[in-house]
Amino acid sequence: MMLVGKDPATGATLRVTMSGGRIVEIARSPEPADVWLSAGLIDLQVNGFAGHDVNADDVTPDGIAAMTRALWRVGVTTVAPTIVTAPEAKIVNALSVIAAARAADPAIAHAIPFAHVEGPFIAADDGPRGVHDLSAVRPADVEELRRWQRASDGLVGIVTVSPHDDAGLEFIAAATRAGVRCAIGHTSASPENITRAADAGAVLSTHLGNGAHAVLPRHPNYIWSQLADDRIHAGFIADGHHLTPETFRAMLRAKGIEHAHLVSDATAIAGRPAGVYRTPVGGVVELSDDGRLAQRDTGRLAGAARSLADDVAIAAAMADLTLSDALALATTNPGRFVGGRGHLRPGADADLVTFRWTPGARALDVDTVIADGHRIGAAPE
Numbered sequence: 001m002m003l004v005g006k007d008p009a010t011g012a013t014l015r016v017t018m019s020g021g022r023i024v025e026i027a028r029s030p031e032p033a034d035v036w037l038s039a040g041l042i043d044l045q046v047n048g049f050a051g052h053d054v055n056a057d058d059v060t061p062d063g064i065a066a067m068t069r070a071l072w073r074v075g076v077t078t079v080a081p082t083i084v085t086a087p088e089a090k091i092v093n094a095l096s097v098i099a100a101a102r103a104a105d106p107a108i109a110h111a112i113p114f115a116h117v118e119g120p121f122i123a124a125d126d127g128p129r130g131v132h133d134l135s136a137v138r139p140a141d142v143e144e145l146r147r148w149q150r151a152s153d154g155l156v157g158i159v160t161v162s163p164h165d166d167a168g169l170e171f172i173a174a175a176t177r178a179g180v181r182c183a184i185g186h187t188s189a190s191p192e193n194i195t196r197a198a199d200a201g202a203v204l205s206t207h208l209g210n211g212a213h214a215v216l217p218r219h220p221n222y223i224w225s226q227l228a229d230d231r232i233h234a235g236f237i238a239d240g241h242h243l244t245p246e247t248f249r250a251m252l253r254a255k256g257i258e259h260a261h262l263v264s265d266a267t268a269i270a271g272r273p274a275g276v277y278r279t280p281v282g283g284v285v286e287l288s289d290d291g292r293l294a295q296r297d298t299g300r301l302a303g304a305a306r307s308l309a310d311d312v313a314i315a316a317a318m319a320d321l322t323l324s325d326a327l328a329l330a331t332t333n334p335g336r337f338v339g340g341r342g343h344l345r346p347g348a349d350a351d352l353v354t355f356r357w358t359p360g361a362r363a364l365d366v367d368t369v370i371a372d373g374h375r376i377g378a379a380p381e
Contacts, residue, residue, distance in 0.1 A: 003370060004029060005037025005354040009324040018350040021110075021373035025346060035367045038327050039344045040077025040351030042334040043308045044158065044235065044261070045116055045206070047082050047281060048268030054081045055280040056268070059094055064101035068111050070271070072376045074307040075366045076264075077351035078338055079111055080158060084281050085119030085132035088144060095152035102155075110349075110372040113338050114157025117148065118206060121161040121168060122186035127213040128162070130186060131282040131295055131302045140171035145180065156180055158337070160206040162187035163197035176201030181337060184232065186211040187222055194225035198232055204337070205234040207265055209251060210242050210301065227254045233336070235263045236329075238315035239306040240362075241292045245318040252319050261333040262311050267303035269293055279303075309355070309364040317360055 001018045013033045017025040048054050052067035064081060071079050083094045095115055102109040119132050121140035129137065140161055148156050160183045163169050168189075172182040184197055185206025205226045212223065226232050234255045238248055242265070252260055264270070269277050274289045282295050282302030293305040306314070308330050316326035335342025341349055350373035356365040369376040 001350075001370070001373065001375070003037065003352055003354060003368065004031070004033050005035045006033045008036055008038060008322075008327055014344075016344070016352065018352075018370065018373055021350050023344070023346050023348045023350055023352075026344065035354040035356055036323065037344070037352065037354050039331040039335075039342045039348070040353050040369065040371065041075045041308045041312070041330045042078040042338055042342050043071070043076050043264050043266075043330075044080045044334050044337065045082045045118070045263035045265050046071070046076075046079050047084060047266060047303055048270070049266050049307070050271040051268055053268035053280060054094060054098070055084055055086065057090070057280065059097050061097055061101035061104055064098050064112075065105060065108050068101075068108050069376075071307075072111070072369050072371045073366070074271075075309045075353040075355065075364065075369055076307065077111060077353070077369065077371045078113065078335075078341055080114055080116040081112060082116040082118050085122060085136045087136055088147070091117060091120070092148060092151045095148055095155055099152040099155050107372050107374065115152070115155045116158040116160070117156055118160040119186065121159070121171060122211075123162045123164050123188035125188045125213070128186050128188045128211055130211045131300055132186065139165070139167040141167070142171055142174040145171070145175055145178070158183055158204065160185040162189060163193045163200075163202065164189040169193065169196055169200050172197050172202050173200040183235070184226060188213070189222050191220040191222060191225040194222050195229065198229050203231065203233055205232050207237045207242065207263060208234040208255075209247060210237060227251060230256075230259055232259075233333070234260050236260060236315075237265045237304055238262050238311040238318060239264075239291065239304045240314050240318065241290075242301060242304065248315070249319040257325055257328060258333070260329060262308060262315060262329045263334075264306060264308040264311055265304040266307060267293065267305065269303075270305045270307060272305075309366055310362065313357060313361050313363050317362065323357065
């Protein structure tokens with residue numbers, strides 16, 4: 001199999017040859033190309049997409065597979081289905097369903113390397129808690145993590161936890177020793193505890209700048225502390241609603257491209273028309289014409305409704321990034337947490353996407369997707 005497109009870094013036309021699910025050769029071609037070529041996008045935080053909801057009470061393996069296929073068609077070839085704060089039985093059920101979807105189809109197993117559990121070990125405060133269910137917020141518990149892993153054959157790869165107390169810090173240390181990456185998020189932690197969390201092994205920030213108090217001390221505070229610590233790789237939602245352009249640009253400059261990545265934080269509403277919906281996370285939510293998704297009664301953001309491909313384009317526009325740098329935020333950088341995926345080089349996984357894009361565009365116009373060496377149709381499911 002062969003795919004041709006422009007290198008986002010140089011503009012040169014590349015011809016990529018694939019076999020057996022791997023890139024075999026990359027060569028320059030004298031022929032002009034009208035599409036850009038990239039490694040497939042990697043999204044470490046997806047609650048749902050195109051009507052399929054990871055957090056639904058009736059989630060099924062077929063639903064997880066359908067969500068994965070819908071994400072393929074918008075260029076996302078690696079995804080971490082994300083389960084939010086809920087009673088333990090519901091978290092265990094969702095993990096078991098994701099594990100069953102992986103077991104049923106090797107292509108789905110390739111696309112879903114692990115699951116991300118966002119909570120329930122978060123701050124109960126208004127603001128940091130976001131729209132997570134207060135009644136299900138609880139102290140961090142390593143034994144619960146072990147029960148999750150037993151129920152899903154070790155599927156949990158990332159846990160978002162707040163290190164605002166000793167239980168959270170002890171959880172981070174124990175989970176890290178067990179090979180689970182911990183992300184700081186939905187937190188009210190002191191700056192000192194942010195540093196202690198990184199000392200204990202935390203390596204990620206979950207959608208930094210969101211899931212936070214509306215008003216914070218100028219300094220110090222938990223956002224500055226996460227920005228300043230190079231041990232912590234920051235995730236950002238660049239949908240144009242979660243962070244203003246000025247905020248995103250300043251945070252990205254402070255953290256540095258090399259220590260940042262994009263996540264969609266997409267929900268099942270992503271890809272659907274504007275309107276009022278009921279969801280497991282946030283209850284009654286309203287999707288506006290401009291793509292803002294919020295609780296109808298409080299106005300609080302309730303996840304996001306754009307794909308990661310949209311966020312790449314919006315990030316480039318908001319922070320005046322080159323296409324190559326914007327793509328790194330959604331390929332090589334998050335790929336560090338997925339076994340080094342996200343590279344366009346011989347020997348890498350045959351996860352590729354071609355797309356059309358012009359500076360200032362608010363989306364990547366996906367043309368062709370190759371997932372695990374298989375060509376996927378580009379039309380939405």
